[in-house]
Amino acid sequence: MNYQQRSLAGKNGVELIVALYDGMTRFLYRAIQAIEANDVAERRIAIKRTLDILMHLQSRLKMDTGGSSAKALAEFYAAIFALCIDGSRLVSTARLKEAISCIRDVREAWHTIAQDPEVLRTLRENQTPAMLHTPSPASVPPSPEHIASSWNA
Numbered sequence: 001m002n003y004q005q006r007s008l009a010g011k012n013g014v015e016l017i018v019a020l021y022d023g024m025t026r027f028l029y030r031a032i033q034a035i036e037a038n039d040v041a042e043r044r045i046a047i048k049r050t051l052d053i054l055m056h057l058q059s060r061l062k063m064d065t066g067g068s069s070a071k072a073l074a075e076f077y078a079a080i081f082a083l084c085i086d087g088s089r090l091v092s093t094a095r096l097k098e099a100i101s102c103i104r105d106v107r108e109a110w111h112t113i114a115q116d117p118e119v120l121r122t123l124r125e126n127q128t129p130a131m132l133h134t135p136s137p138a139s140v141p142p143s144p145e146h147i148a149s150s151w152n153a
Contacts (some may be wrong), residue, residue: 014114020057021107024050028084028100032093047088050099054081076106 031046061070061150080099087095112117 012057012084014110014119018107018110019116021055021103024053024103025100030094035093037090043088047084051081
């Protein structure tokens, strides 16, 4: 078990979602640095990692039980996906910074939920709250150093 896996092992589902949002932000900053350094390959890798996380989060939405909140998150993920694609295609740090700003706003909401005593109690009781995602430490995408990719943004 590597450091990343150990650090995620003790987190509850909501904390894992926050960690994934942090990962998206980190990869988008990496993409911005790559644009500024004119490093096309690194930009593509960083954008791909962000899109991998978005697709993972989208695939874990519980549309049948999440109601309008799950629908809103699905639309949010689609909008962030589009910003990332546009940012990479147009080589636009502005688009990527806009995505980062949006991700941070929603991340803060998840972080607040993770601190809610009722949510924590429900998670401790091992019941599924009216949550929209069900990530597990094993389902968190691996770090970019462990992935070989042929995808081009």
